[in-house]
Amino acid sequence: MAFFEMTKTAIKTLLSTPATILYPAQPAKKTPLSRGHVTIDESRCISCGTCQRKCPSQAIVISKEAKTWQIDRLRCVVCNSCVDTCPVKCLFMDTQYSSPVIARSVELIAITYVKPAKPEKKDEASA
Amino acid sequence: MTSEIPETVPVETGNLIGKVEEFRDGGYRLVQINCSKIGDVYEINYSFDKDYRFRNLRITVTADTEIPSISGMYWGAFIYENEMHDLFGIRVRGMNIDFKGHLFTTAVKFPFSIAPSTLTKDEKP
Amino acid sequence: MTKQIIVPFGPQHPVLPEPIHLDLVLEDERVVDVIPSIGYIHRGFEKLVEKREYTEYVYIAERTCGICSFIHGATYCQGIEQIMNIDVPERAQYLRVIWSEYSRLHSHLLWLGLFADSFGFENLFMNAWRIRERILDVMEQTTGGRVIQGSCKIGGVRRDIANEKLDEMRRDLDTTEREIRDLTTVFLQDNSIKHRLRNVGRLSKEDAYHLGASGPTARGSGVAIDLRKTGYGAYGKLNFQLVTDSCGDCYGRCAVRAQELFTSIDLIRQAIQKIPDGPIDIKVSGAPNGEFFTRAEQPRGELVHYLKGNGTKFLVRSRIRTPTLTNIPPLVRMLQGCELADVPVIVLSIDPCISCTER
Numbered sequence: 001m002a003f004f005e006m007t008k009t010a011i012k013t014l015l016s017t018p019a020t021i022l023y024p025a026q027p028a029k030k031t032p033l034s035r036g037h038v039t040i041d042e043s044r045c046i047s048c049g050t051c052q053r054k055c056p057s058q059a060i061v062i063s064k065e066a067k068t069w070q071i072d073r074l075r076c077v078v079c080n081s082c083v084d085t086c087p088v089k090c091l092f093m094d095t096q097y098s099s100p101v102i103a104r105s106v107e108l109i110a111i112t113y114v115k116p117a118k119p120e121k122k123d124e125a126s127a
Numbered sequence: 128m129t130s131e132i133p134e135t136v137p138v139e140t141g142n143l144i145g146k147v148e149e150f151r152d153g154g155y156r157l158v159q160i161n162c163s164k165i166g167d168v169y170e171i172n173y174s175f176d177k178d179y180r181f182r183n184l185r186i187t188v189t190a191d192t193e194i195p196s197i198s199g200m201y202w203g204a205f206i207y208e209n210e211m212h213d214l215f216g217i218r219v220r221g222m223n224i225d226f227k228g229h230l231f232t233t234a235v236k237f238p239f240s241i242a243p244s245t246l247t248k249d250e251k252p
Numbered sequence: 253m254t255k256q257i258i259v260p261f262g263p264q265h266p267v268l269p270e271p272i273h274l275d276l277v278l279e280d281e282r283v284v285d286v287i288p289s290i291g292y293i294h295r296g297f298e299k300l301v302e303k304r305e306y307t308e309y310v311y312i313a314e315r316t317c318g319i320c321s322f323i324h325g326a327t328y329c330q331g332i333e334q335i336m337n338i339d340v341p342e343r344a345q346y347l348r349v350i351w352s353e354y355s356r357l358h359s360h361l362l363w364l365g366l367f368a369d370s371f372g373f374e375n376l377f378m379n380a381w382r383i384r385e386r387i388l389d390v391m392e393q394t395t396g397g398r399v400i401q402g403s404c405k406i407g408g409v410r411r412d413i414a415n416e417k418l419d420e421m422r423r424d425l426d427t428t429e430r431e432i433r434d435l436t437t438v439f440l441q442d443n444s445i446k447h448r449l450r451n452v453g454r455l456s457k458e459d460a461y462h463l464g465a466s467g468p469t470a471r472g473s474g475v476a477i478d479l480r481k482t483g484y485g486a487y488g489k490l491n492f493q494l495v496t497d498s499c500g501d502c503y504g505r506c507a508v509r510a511q512e513l514f515t516s517i518d519l520i521r522q523a524i525q526k527i528p529d530g531p532i533d534i535k536v537s538g539a540p541n542g543e544f545f546t547r548a549e550q551p552r553g554e555l556v557h558y559l560k561g562n563g564t565k566f567l568v569r570s571r572i573r574t575p576t577l578t579n580i581p582p583l584v585r586m587l588q589g590c591e592l593a594d595v596p597v598i599v600l601s602i603d604p605c606i607s608c609t610e611r
Contacts, residue, residue: 006442009375009379029392031389034392056308079400079402156461156462163571172558202462202581203578203582206578213291226289232292232294233296238296
């Protein structure tokens, strides 16, 4: 039979600083590995569409013609699959969570990658 | 890696009750009942376990077969049998607790079956 | 004969963390019969397997449950690896054990908190969750996710833990263990808690076995079933004692979970000590062709994944049998004959996770 087992913990808690952080005033906890949101280096993306195919929640849409990379932040489950499979490593995982929104929308990013004029060089070399 | 390789024995639907009875008398516990759609037939696995030995009974039925309930031997089987009925539309005879299709309420009736009804909740009479 | 009335309970109720509905048939204050219903949050995970490649389904399998997510992912991978005859590197197996046991710690602490809340011990609830936060911090530092780790993949794991970090984790465990010891002393010794939980929701050993109870629900009734004893993954190389309790009431189930915290801490220590250096994954090619039943021990009990592939990148069937589904029949038996005021405590004592039950 034991009584007041909780007293020790309760007194300790009372005398110590809060275990929580005052969130919007103080920034939330982050670690270098935290999965926040996906970012893209639009100058390196070759529009191959691997991220779109490998996305389990189908949040990414790539348009080769319009040269756009589009992501629905509310569909994205931040699984890191696109970052892992990107062949040119132009996708990154930022540790900051994406900011709250009041309406559903997609983020559209224009791809500025220009294919280097490789075949021409070859021609010159062979010529 | 799991060391155990599950053994699966196919049985006739008619012999199912007898086989399950053997398992019950042998002191096995029911692990799960699992239905899967293979082409146009359903495969139903009854899994049992005793001292980490995992054994399966498998029956293969068509959509219009009525299968006997094993809830007489394993009281807890009702949850799996109702699930099987609600998701696959398999008719089970003589369940101890019959939810009559209300264990899982889904927008599409029998969503995992061969021919799921396309009626949505709003269209239902 | 007294007049019978039916009281609906749930799916929305202040003490219920998850949506389960119970129709309680009462005679005065005594529950004579219970009809459980689920099906409020069926998400069709098992159907999704036909639309996603088997390598991506890992992420989906992991999202079946928000608490024991890692073990779902690891069990799914284990099944696919068995079908495809992949030998996972040893380091990856140890890492899986470490993360699984951290998941168990976090799940049990979460449950202890919720359970304390269900019998009205608010302070204890907050304390349990404060310790849980330490566990989640380690999870985030090593995998990048607090509850959805996403660190498992077919053929190994996606992230390694550096050996220095492992040492730091082991040192941290000492502090955590001390705090957990203080917490469990309250759960196991305090008079008011004992008074509230003793002889509430009894489940006999025979009933627990035959109704298919699993995990702490079974072990709280004295049935020694723990799938970790089959030695999947690296569990075969680690030593641990099964925790059982013979009382079979809410106190027994609480005691089993409280003591399992120390088993988990011990397992993590052993794994950190024994972990070999080496690769963490191997390359996987091809597609699964065949079927396998894979089983693992989740914080809530025995988890069964049934996977069937036909040689394409899309599986034919993935069936997830979660522990709560099999714990519902024992719950019905526990509730028969109890008092109405005990219903919330008893429902919580099986650690219901209805969302993963319905997939």
